[in-house]
Amino acid sequence: CNIYGFVNGENEQTLGITPLFECNATKLSKVGNYPISTAFDVPNYDITFTNGILSIVKAPLSVNVVNSSKIYGSKNPAFVLSFSGLKNNESNPEWSKAPNIKTEATEKSNVGQYVVTASDGIAVNYEITGYTPATLTITKKDLNVKANDCERYYGEENPIYKNSYIGFANEDTEESLSIIPTPVCNATKSSNVGTYN
Numbered sequence: 001c002n003i004y005g006f007v008n009g010e011n012e013q014t015l016g017i018t019p020l021f022e023c024n025a026t027k028l029s030k031v032g033n034y035p036i037s038t039a040f041d042v043p044n045y046d047i048t049f050t051n052g053i054l055s056i057v058k059a060p061l062s063v064n065v066v067n068s069s070k071i072y073g074s075k076n077p078a079f080v081l082s083f084s085g086l087k088n089n090e091s092n093p094e095w096s097k098a099p100n101i102k103t104e105a106t107e108k109s110n111v112g113q114y115v116v117t118a119s120d121g122i123a124v125n126y127e128i129t130g131y132t133p134a135t136l137t138i139t140k141k142d143l144n145v146k147a148n149d150c151e152r153y154y155g156e157e158n159p160i161y162k163n164s165y166i167g168f169a170n171e172d173t174e175e176s177l178s179i180i181p182t183p184v185c186n187a188t189k190s191s192n193v194g195t196y197n
Contacts, residue, residue: 001038001052005045015042023054028088031056031125061085061093061126065101065116065134072141073169075107079116079134085126097122103136108170111138143167147183154193158185 001019003012017040025034036052066080079101083093099121105114117133144166150159161183165174174180187196 017042025054025056029056030094031058058123058125058127059085059087060129061123062130062132063099063118063121063128064132065118067134067137068116069137069139072109072111072138073107074141076103076105076136079103079118079136081118085129087125093123093126095121096124099131105136105138109138111140113137141167141169145181155189157189158187161185 001021003017019038019040021036021038023034023036032055034054034056036054038049038052041047062084064082064084066082068077068079070077081092081099081101086093097120099118101116101118103114103116105116114136115133116136118131121128146164146166148162148164150161152159163174163181163183168176185196
């Protein structure tokens with residue numbers, strides 16, 4: 001602290017002044033201004049105290065979007081952020097405005113990789129120094145194909161075989177496949193009565 005008004009060559013050392021300071025701020029206090037008060041008493045002086053200010057300013061924080069994946073035809077996952085620079089054992093900052101997370105990927109996007117970005121967040125106790133984007137990987141969905149059962153009379157030509165499918169998404173059909181599975185059977189026109197795969 002600064003002390004003014006001594007006379008007769010006196011100062012805080014000659015008078016043995018040891019000020020006591022008080023401030024309500026702690027390591028866990030949020031960004032803001034906190035008054036600092038002091039108290040001491042010396043003979044021959046009528047003391048007027050003026051509080052000081054402890055200013056807690058925002059700490060730097062970098063924000064990273066975590067890589068994620070999903071299966072084709074499913075909704076986008078809940079994207080997760082990670083941080084570098086958090087204090088006081090925090091796992092997430094307190095937001096006055098949460099970051100905006102965006103990607104071009106949708107439920108109908110094809111298999112592949114898509115960029116996921118974050119921006120425009122405002123944290124209560126941190127100054128955002130930068131955002132690192134991530135990758136959303138869309139993987140193939142399982143599709144089950146079954147050759148349909150059919151029958152014919154002995155001595156006739158085999159029928160045209162057809163497939164049925166379980167697992168299509170996004171209104172896809174057999175025509176959506178780049179290669180349509182071809183059903184085959186060992187039975188011929190001269191095959192005996194029986195069951196053939």
